[in-house]
Each structure stands twice: as C-alpha cells, then as structure tokens.
Amino acid sequence: MSGPECCSNPPTLNPTGGAGHVDKIAGVNAYFSGSSHSNLAVLLLSDVFGYEAPNLRNLADKVAAAGYYVVVPDLLKGEPLDLGNPDRPFPAWIKDHGPDKGFEDTKPIIEALKSKGVSAIGAVGFCWGAKVVVELAKSRLIQAAVLLHPSFVSLDDIKGVDIPISVLAAEIDTISPPELVKQFEQVLAAKSQVASFVKIFPKVSHGWSVRYNLEDTEAVKEAEEAHQDLLDWFAKHLK
Numbered sequence: 001m002s003g004p005e006c007c008s009n010p011p012t013l014n015p016t017g018g019a020g021h022v023d024k025i026a027g028v029n030a031y032f033s034g035s036s037h038s039n040l041a042v043l044l045l046s047d048v049f050g051y052e053a054p055n056l057r058n059l060a061d062k063v064a065a066a067g068y069y070v071v072v073p074d075l076l077k078g079e080p081l082d083l084g085n086p087d088r089p090f091p092a093w094i095k096d097h098g099p100d101k102g103f104e105d106t107k108p109i110i111e112a113l114k115s116k117g118v119s120a121i122g123a124v125g126f127c128w129g130a131k132v133v134v135e136l137a138k139s140r141l142i143q144a145a146v147l148l149h150p151s152f153v154s155l156d157d158i159k160g161v162d163i164p165i166s167v168l169a170a171e172i173d174t175i176s177p178p179e180l181v182k183q184f185e186q187v188l189a190a191k192s193q194v195a196s197f198v199k200i201f202p203k204v205s206h207g208w209s210v211r212y213n214l215e216d217t218e219a220v221k222e223a224e225e226a227h228q229d230l231l232d233w234f235a236k237h238l239k
Contacts, residue, residue: 010083010211020032020057048127134160148169164237169198
C-alpha cells in the first residue's frame with residue numbers, strides 16, 4: 001500500500017551531509033557512521049527519497065553514537081524519487097525501484113558485514129524501506145527489526161516474522177492506518193516466543209520520524225521520541 005503520503009514533505013538532499021562518510025559495500029554506495037570494529041551493525045533503509053536525506057543521516061550518526069556500526073545503503077541506485085520530474089511520476093518510478101529489488105540488493109550487504117566480523121545486525125525501515133526490512137526479518141537475515149510508518153507491509157508479512165520486531169506508526173496515516181497497525185499488534189502479541197513492541201504516535205503523520213522540519217520544535221520532539229524507541233529496542237534485542 002502506498003499513496004501521496006509517501007511523497008509528502010520531501011527533504012532537500014545533501015550528498016555530503018552527516019558526520020560519517022560515503023563508500024561502497026557489496027558494490028552499493030552507502031553512508032557509514034560509527035566504528036567499523038563494532039560487532040553490532042544497524043542498517044537504516046530509507047524512504048523513497050533515499051540515503052542522502054539529512055535527517056536520516058543525522059539519525060544514523062545518533063545510532064552510531066550508541067555503539068553500532070551504521071550503514072545507510074543507496075538501495076535506490078542514485079535515483080531517489082524526484083517530484084519535480086514529470087517524466088518519472090511515482091507509478092513509473094516504483095516499477096524500477098520496488099522493495100523486492102531493495103531486498104535482493106540488501107542480501108550481499110549483509111553478507112559483506114558478516115565477513116567483516118559483524119555478529120548481529122539490526123535493521124530499521126522507513127516507509128518504503130520498512131517493506132525491505134520486513135522481508136529481511138521473514139528470511140531471518142537480521143536479528144532485530146524496527147518499522148517506522150511502513151508502506152507496502154501487509155498482515156501476512158507480519159505473520160511471517162519470528163524475530164524481535166518493533167512497529168512505530170502514525171495516527172494520521174492512510175497507508176498504514178491505526179486499524180491495520182492494531183492488527184499487526186494482535187498478530188505479534190499472539191506469538192509468545194517473539195518479542196514485539198507496537199506504538200501509534202498521536203497527532204503525527206506518515207513520515208514524521210525522518211521528514212520533519214528542524215525549526216518545528218514539536219515535530220522534532222515527536223521524531224526524537226521515535227528515535228529513542230528504536231535505540232531502546234536495539235539495546236534490548238541486538239546483542
């Protein structure tokens with residue numbers, strides 16, 4: 001499921017932003033932050049606007065400061081959604097950038113991290129990236145997952161997850177509405193062997209955790225609460 005909310009509040013992309021650096025992993029450009037000697041890695045998988053979004057890179061730096069080696073891969077291969085390009089509207093763009101392709105492109109990245117000595121990997125997916133993360137979770141390629149305002153994620157997807165998973169959702173969201181998220185919660189709660197945490201943030205809209213205005217103190221506060229929730233989740237379940 002996707003819609004206009006996937007494309008709202010587009011960020012101004014900055015290819016040189018953040019305290020980390022850009023390099024390649026498994027042939028894919030990625031933003032790296034934190035110590036490459038950490039045996040715990042976290043993948044941040046972007047929304048449709050890609051890995052150069054400043055708020056996303058700032059979050060990568062925040063997660064890295066908690067002791068993780070953070071990788072933000074460019075799964076969109078240099079072509080984030082450009083709302084100003086009439087020749088590539090969302091329906092045409094998504095045909096070339098389906099989450100299924102993102103899932104396949106993430107597999108060798110995970111293998112590369114393991115070859116470097118990483119023993120456990122967590123993944124966070126935002127909107128488009130959440131579908132990629134849930135596929136990684138279903139395949140048990142990661143050890144812990146966080147989905148933020150997910151797009152394309154179905155109830156059957158959630159039924160297929162048996163690793164620790166957190167779903168952080170927005171109250172104002174027609175893509176993953178609260179009614180659907182509550183169904184996610186019921187499915188997960190019935191799995192006593194699977195650690196789960198589901199939270200619906202009141203008064204926020206789809207995309208709030210990464211597409212917020214830095215000058216809006218309330219928006220920053222709501223985003224930072226979600227960021228702390230994901231850090232708390234990994235502190236418990238990524239070891």
